[in-house]
Amino acid sequence: MSGHSKWATIKHRKGAADKARGKLFAKLIRQVEVAAREGGGDLEANATLRTMYQKARDNSVPLDTIERAIKRGTGELEGVSYEQVTYEGYAPGGVAMFVDVLTDNRNRTGSEIRSLFTRAGGSLAEPGAVAWQFERKGVVVVPAVVPEPDGSAAEGTVPDEDELILVALDAGAEDVEREGDTWRVTAAAGDTMAVREAITAAGIAVTSADLTYAPQNLIELTSASEAKQVMAVLDALDDHDDVQGVYANFDISDSLLEAIAG
Structure with missing residues (x-):
């Protein structure tokens, strides 16, 4: 992940x-x-x-x-017209960031995104500079352990690896990967709901399904100070009201991430 x-x-x-x-x-x-x-x-x-x-x-x-x-x-009800815009930039360490935005004022949002990058120690890049490093994918998250009573997983069983792989791949998924307490099922963007529905139809619990931009190659972060700088850029962008998602091509060990999160 x-x-x-x-x-x-x-x-x-x-x-x-x-x-x-x-x-x-x-x-x-x-x-x-x-x-x-x-x-x-x-x-x-x-x-x-x-x-x-x-x-x-x-x-x-x-x-x-x-x-x-x-x-x-x-158009059945009157509302604000939003435009989808993407921004590309870099965090410290050369980490590429792809920012997905929905805005009703491109000029305002563009200026604010540039300012957020700069203040957090990153830099905004020209269109196309990093987009080629990301691919649109669908992700279905399945619990790998029994959820807590107030957990967000839908009703259903927690599968073993072989069961989930069989159901997911038959439905068109591309990959199934264990991530801590969950399974991450990756599919082509257009197949996301078909994969989710096949999993739930098999009686397996599903936590969520979403579209994402998956990085094709990852940069490993090993320094706590650099990791904190990257997280600062990530958090600043993610907190903006118009930003729908921030995607980055870095990887980090669980121990280092827990350390800086603490």
């Missing part, structure tokens, strides 16, 4: 996600709205919308709120 994914997992475990629930809801609703605008409001015909819809449901966004977002996206 790349370093940015590990960092997101640690922050969630420490409760940061709960503290930012209002901001998370706003980002998820915006993603649903844009997906509906770009591909229509039919969940069966719009794979991206199906993924964003389920992601919102996984995070307890109310159904009527999601449905209103779809209607705003299709």
Whole structure:
């Protein structure tokens, strides 16, 4: 798992996600709205919308709120028009960062993203400078151990490795990898929901399904000071209201990550 994914997992475990629930809801609703605008409001015909819809449901966004977002996206209800923009840059150590944004004001957001990179010790790059290092993928997260009573996994069993691999690969998944207390199932972006549905149909619990930009090659971080600088850039960008996701091509050992997180 790349370093940015590990960092997101640690922050969630420490409760940061709960503290930012209002901001998370706003980002998820915006993603649903844009997906509906770009591909229509039919969940069966719009794979991206199906993924964003389920992601919102996984995070307890109310159904009527999601449905209103779809209607705003299709023009049935009046709403703000958001534009999808990506920004590329570098954190200390040459770590490449790809930033996915939905904004109603490109000039304002562009200026703010540049400022965030600079203040956190990174630098904004020209379009295309790092995008080639990332590939659009779908990720389905499955618990590898029995969840806590208040865990977010859907109902179902916790599978063994052979069971999950058989079901996932038959459904079109590309890879199944163990990451601590979870399995990470990777698929082509358009196959994400089909893989998720096959897993749940087999009676296996699913924690989440999402679209991501996966780095093709990773830079190993071994210095605590450099790792902290990279995390500072990552956190600053991720905290921006218009930023939907930050993706980076670094890796870091679990022990070093836990040390700097503490």
